[in-house]
Amino acid sequence: MFKKVIIAEDFDSINLAVMQVLSDIGVTEIHHAKYCDDAQLKIKKAILDNEPFDLLISDLSFKSDHRKVTLESGEQLVAWAKKEQPNLKIIVHSVEDKTFFIKSLFDNYNINGFVAKGRKSIEQLKTAINKLYTNNTQYISPEMAHILQDKFINEIDDYDIQLIKQLAIGVPQDKMDLKFQELGITPNSKSTIEKRVSKLKDYFKANNTVHLIAIAKDLGIA
């Protein structure tokens, strides 16, 4: 198990809970910091002492108070830590639910895990730590899992609209490639069109093509 872990978290109750989890799963050395700046100092010192941390569990938002700080948010701390010590594993533990922002943490700072604060966060945290220790993959809370998949957003474009329109006026799907060639719409291969139609069926929850057109009409397309 990880030997040396640091927690950056300004709420004592959460701090205690996380520390409990860590000691339950057998982490021997647990440090915590209430300010990002403190966490930064501790990480620096650990590197200098040649006993670097194995894992950082950080919140994102820290309440500002009388103390003047250089790192104001968990985002800044995470960014700094990954640069300073690339092999440091980082789990972000936050109430943040802006999917775009969470995705950007993975993309820009290469964080290793995201655990949403919620009812199941303690369990998820345990799973996350175990997963990150045993292999090098990422962990994300199941309720957020969709944000790392491409199918997260159902977007359609002019091509799809054309396809639905042509189907609606009676062009059979197996003749659609010819029709599209005639109209100068690309790509117009049979397989692409087939894929698109099934994607649309999926999006619109249609059982068949006729159903798809009926739904599309009801929603005001075609």
Next chain:
Amino acid sequence: MIARKLHFPICIIWMFFFFISCENQKDKNLENKVYDALIEKAEDYSTNQKYDSAFYYYFKAKEACTNNEKDRIAYALFNLADIQQKHCDYAESEATATSIIALDPNYKYIYSTYNLLGLGYLEQYNYQSAIKYFNLASKTALNQADKLVYNNNIAYTLLESKKYHQAKQLLTKTLQNKLLITDKFNYARVLDNLGFTYFKMNNTKALDYLKQSFKIRDSLKNDYELIASYVHLSEYYQNYNQSLAKDYATKAYQAATKANSPDDRLEALKLLITNANANEIKNLSLEQIQISDSINLVRQTAKTQFAKIKYDASLALKESENQKTQKQLYLSLAVFIAVLSLVLFIAIRSRNKRKLQIISYETETRIAKKLHDELANDVFNTMTFADTQNLNDPDKKELLIENLDKIYTQARNISRENNQIDTGANFEQILKEMLSGYSNAQVNIIINKINTIEWLKLQKEAKIALYRTLQELMVNMKKHSQCSLVLVGFENLKNTIEITYSDNGIGCVDMLNLKKGLQNAENRIFTIKGSIIFESENNKGFKAKITIPK
């Protein structure tokens, strides 16, 4: 006519000009910049002997004065009269000069006007009136030097009217004044006049005085003044020494030509003709006729010109007055518009401020209501539950935790609905994710052509309003619609952006109720000058069309 007195008025005018302009300003403490500028222009033309232009500007200057500015009017009138006299328009000159006296009999420099009138009468051979006005001038003159000048004028008039004895007496008296010797020009003139008087009286003293005068004038090197001496000496020698007389006549003609004085050239030519031999007479006579004709022509045209100039000036003045009133009109219009726009600006700003205050107040009450309706109720229920149930029972504990989780989610939702929106480059992504955030196993959200909109060009306020409106529609959808599909379409039109929302839910029977629920969304779109239309039928889904300007 010989240059014995023509120079006086001009000299005096120059002296006065500076006096008057200064004193006008000092006395009245009132500036008339238009007048000053016009007078300056007139003086310039006058110095360059462009008298018609000078006349025009003096006239305009006079018209630029109000009735109270008597000194200024008098000065302009004096110059007008002077120019008219120079062009031998004696009647008009006299009328103009008299109008000065009528305007202000106590005018400080009235004596110069009298002198001008005197000179006019002298030119018209009205010696009696001339003497009368020279006397008046002499009496009212402010200083001794001027008095001497006027006395010389009187004496000259007497000389012309052949009252040699009286002229001699006056000149002799004038000559005794010690002040005269300091003024070489006038001293020479008086000496010359006295010499000529003696000559007319056949007195032998004549040559002595004429020579004295000639000496002074020669030392002053003034051609104009020298003409008189040459002419008088020529006349004197006619009886004693023909060749000398001819010599002086030639010199007089040369001096007159140099001084560019056509009248004196004529006079000199006359003398030359008298002393010339038969061969020369023809050429000289022809020249005399030519000069005389051109002088007449110039004076005749000048006379008719003045009337036209006066008319033009008054026309120009009227026009400038029109322009002035027009200018004032424009100015007051501009001021009016400026004040109006300022008032409007303040009014609009305060209205906007009030609007903002109302909006923020409404937001506050909305959040407060939400907290009360959604959170407080659930917290109270959970509290009652914890209070009454035995929490040692694991099932009851599980239920309690579940309830608390629900409350937690609700609190987060309230926060999410009111948190910051990044309107920068990520806006499209954030909007997409906000919309997709409402999708789950039951509901599919489909977004159509969101990338066709140029989000960066859209105003920040519009983006916020649109984001919140769509969010409200989504919240509404989740709460009431029971739909399984939502389509949000974006269309980039020429001047507007059109966003359509449609779902396949149960729709809404009561449109009035619906509008109430989406009142906020409506207000938001109105504040950015857009429009929102709702459309719904029972069991036929719900549609909304938002149009916002680019």
